[in-house]
Amino acid sequence: MIKYSKQKNVLIESNWKPNLQDVGTPNFFRELYSYDTIPKVAFNFRQTPMEIPENIWITDTTFRDGQQGTKPFTAQQIIDLYKLMHKLGGKKGIIRQSEFFLYSEKDREAVRGCMELGFDFPEITSWIRASEKDFELVKEMGIKETGILVSCSDYHIFKKMNLTRKQAADKYLNVVKMALDKGVVPRCHFEDITRADFYGFVAPLAYELMQLSKESGIPIKIRACDTMGYGISYPGVTLPRSVPGIISGLRYYAEVPSEQLEWHGHNDFYKVVTNAATAWLYGCSSVNCSLMGIGERTGNCPLEAMAIEYASLKGTHAGMNFQVITDIAHYFESMGIHIPERTPFVGKDFNVTRAGIHADGLLKDPEIYNICDTEKIFGRAPRVAVDAHSGMAGIAYWINAYFNLTKSDKIDKKNPTIEKIKALVDKEYERGRTASMSDGELVLMLQEVDPDLYNKISSKA
Numbered sequence: 001m002i003k004y005s006k007q008k009n010v011l012i013e014s015n016w017k018p019n020l021q022d023v024g025t026p027n028f029f030r031e032l033y034s035y036d037t038i039p040k041v042a043f044n045f046r047q048t049p050m051e052i053p054e055n056i057w058i059t060d061t062t063f064r065d066g067q068q069g070t071k072p073f074t075a076q077q078i079i080d081l082y083k084l085m086h087k088l089g090g091k092k093g094i095i096r097q098s099e100f101f102l103y104s105e106k107d108r109e110a111v112r113g114c115m116e117l118g119f120d121f122p123e124i125t126s127w128i129r130a131s132e133k134d135f136e137l138v139k140e141m142g143i144k145e146t147g148i149l150v151s152c153s154d155y156h157i158f159k160k161m162n163l164t165r166k167q168a169a170d171k172y173l174n175v176v177k178m179a180l181d182k183g184v185v186p187r188c189h190f191e192d193i194t195r196a197d198f199y200g201f202v203a204p205l206a207y208e209l210m211q212l213s214k215e216s217g218i219p220i221k222i223r224a225c226d227t228m229g230y231g232i233s234y235p236g237v238t239l240p241r242s243v244p245g246i247i248s249g250l251r252y253y254a255e256v257p258s259e260q261l262e263w264h265g266h267n268d269f270y271k272v273v274t275n276a277a278t279a280w281l282y283g284c285s286s287v288n289c290s291l292m293g294i295g296e297r298t299g300n301c302p303l304e305a306m307a308i309e310y311a312s313l314k315g316t317h318a319g320m321n322f323q324v325i326t327d328i329a330h331y332f333e334s335m336g337i338h339i340p341e342r343t344p345f346v347g348k349d350f351n352v353t354r355a356g357i358h359a360d361g362l363l364k365d366p367e368i369y370n371i372c373d374t375e376k377i378f379g380r381a382p383r384v385a386v387d388a389h390s391g392m393a394g395i396a397y398w399i400n401a402y403f404n405l406t407k408s409d410k411i412d413k414k415n416p417t418i419e420k421i422k423a424l425v426d427k428e429y430e431r432g433r434t435a436s437m438s439d440g441e442l443v444l445m446l447q448e449v450d451p452d453l454y455n456k457i458s459s460k461a
Helices: 075-089 105-115 132-141 154-160 165-181 198-216 243-252 272-281 303-314 323-334 356-364 374-378 391-402 416-430 439-449 451-458
Strands: 002-005 010-013 057-060 095-100 123-127 145-151 185-191 221-226 261-265 286-289
Touching: 057 303, 075 095, 075 105, 075 303, 075 323, 095 105, 105 123, 105 132, 132 165, 145 154, 145 165, 154 165, 165 185, 165 198, 185 198, 198 243, 221 243, 243 261, 243 272, 261 272, 272 286, 272 303, 286 303, 303 323, 323 374, 356 391, 391 416, 391 439, 416 439, 439 451
Parallel strands: 057 095, 057 286, 095 123, 123 145, 145 185, 185 221, 221 261, 261 286
Antiparallel strands: 002 010
8 A cells, every 4th residue: 555654755665564463372482582681782784764753852750660669759859859850851842741640649739730730842741650640639639641651561451461462452452442432532551561561462552542643632651661671772783672663663654753752761771861862863762761760779860960951952951940950869869869979961960070181171171081062061070089199180170269369369279388298198099098188178278278378368268
């Protein structure tokens, strides 16, 4: 059959309609996933063209999946973080939606508090169990869209649910019809898609959902969930692990519009950011993230990382305020959530150097060793940590940064005071010290070796 493609704007040949394969024996893809070895990556060298949608955006799961990986938030903490997320995403709504639990009174209190703020973005959505009672709750709360669990691998269908593929598909379709009857937009979370039979179950189910979407006029959404972090972004890799293959296949075979398609990944194999960006590049409008990447096991895709990735791909901040990323990091720390020091953009040491030769470069021009103008973009000036390897350049840079000295007042590494402080620092490490020098210790050293200089520069700080 030949038909016109709105995606490609040309006539295309379409001779294959997805049909559910109701197998008697589950397909666990044992050649890839033998369980007692590291999962394998196989290639078939089929090339999929990149087709980035005109509009791409971020959605948030901090208050749903994110909370499953840390201590529960209070209602006020959720409201505070939602405000910061709104400020980060800007008026254009690059952070388009945020999903919430509705189970407890605390959950509902947080939702009501966020709704009362009156923000257009992020739109508040929910995640519920597939029950009549939960759908009624969604309607009562005035929420337009809800997530529904649609486990799609044979691991879940056969092992967890004890169903056949047809039974599972029928169950999911009935739940979606229930949502449509209530006038709620269903967002189908295709759980464990990177271990699922794409042509035998994923594409046929997605195709049926799109037919329901056309009949109802309600944009049913599909969230492709890389639940175990198995997704691979390499060109020419085989399904079910291929991120390009999954996204392109859902668009081509199941006819899912880009704006109804979302990617949700986990970081079990360190690929979560690259996989999310790949989903964008191959036709998925939305990537689902959490603040600081919190979530089950290794966590979700960090929202702040994808905000930066958006600016990198699009060449614009699109109204996002990246300095709020620093505010969010500080808020997390105030909640007692530890952020590893070297975490990009948010860790306290992400733009700190310890190497003396790097400090010398920073002293001459920060652009030499700083990833971008972190002071302007994140409100975080580059710093150096003074230790046994910092040298005089590191100490001079620390003084200039700590006391916020302007160009005319900056201390040069050849200043005799720097040499005296270095001698004191060297003594500390000769005694067996291993930790970096604290700001307080360095201030005391400066006061000891040159009180006049200290008084002069501290008065300008």
